[in-house]
Amino acid sequence: MNLSVVVPAWNEADSLADLFNEIREALASWDGTWEVLVVDDGSRDDTFAVVRSEHDKDSRIRGIRFRRNAGKAAALAAGFAAAQGEYVITMDADLQDDPQELRPLMALLDEGWDMVSGWKQIRNDPVDKTLPSRFYNALVQRVSGLKLHDFNCGLKAYKREVLPSLRLYGQMHRLLPVMAHWDGFKVTEKVVNHRARRFGVSKYGWMRGFHGLFDLLTLWFLNKYMRRPLHLFGGIGLAAIVLGSLPIPYFAIQWILTGALRLRPLLLFSVGGIILGVQFLSLGLIAELVHSRERAPEAPVAERL
Secondary structure (H helix, E strand, C coil): CCEEEEEEECCCHHHHHHHHHHHHHHCCCCCCCEEEEEEECCCCCCHHHHHHHHHHHCCCEEEEECCCCCCHHHHHHHHHHHCCCCEEEECCCCCCECHHHHHHHHHHHHCCCCEEEEECCCCCCCHHHHHHHHHHHHHHHHHHCCCCCCCCCCCEEEEHHHHHHCCCCCCHHHHHHHHHHHCCCCEEEEECCECCCCCCCCCCCCCHHHHHHHHHHHHHHHHHHCCCHHHHHHHHHHHHHHHHHCCHHHHHHHHHHHCCCCCCHHHHHHHHHHHHHHHHHHHHHHHHHHHHCCCCCCCCCCCCC
């Protein structure tokens, strides 16, 4: 199998038939083998019925159905596990991603890139989606060091060897290019055609911006401090202890000279800082003990001779 197209879908029954026809048209003159794998993420409409009907007519159309809505990351993880292709391309089911981009994306993989992320340079979405997205993409660029314009585009292409390194849970699907980049794979982007939505409504609300920030913080922590948690918690603890200890000589001198130690806000700040610092140091040591008992994750191997 040369290509697997993984399509997460949630209540997209109206658009799937058109999507399948467009994929067939886009790959009609291609001499490779392909499949479309739709992951029905607990839809409440006839999404899976459409997939089943198409499968009966064309065995290259396959489907997985969740019993409940589990999120896009879970849908992608299931699709990646079931995909059989040497190349895997993901795209959304709402027809905003253009199937004519499939072959140009594969061409970039043939040139030596391990992953290609779509860039919706001209985006047909309302401003309440585009402005937060620009802020989020700029932040991810700064934190990750990966200079992409659009991390959350659903249209992405992968070589099969990239997939095992992708940690998909929660809402981590937004950060797949960052995961691949940090694991040493070559990641690039391609300007893709983004079309206006024809059916239904967007499934994402304004809260996804906060979720994206939390996911970015989680990924940053796991990448930088997973193997040395004491470096983070210990640093915070030492800083708190130092700041808390600064007023101690003043109170010691006052106690020696006057024989009295008055309760003041500064004293409470000092004691609280020391206690907080000790707690952070203890947390870091516990994290180190837990990590030392687990098997260290293997580094991604690029080649064996």
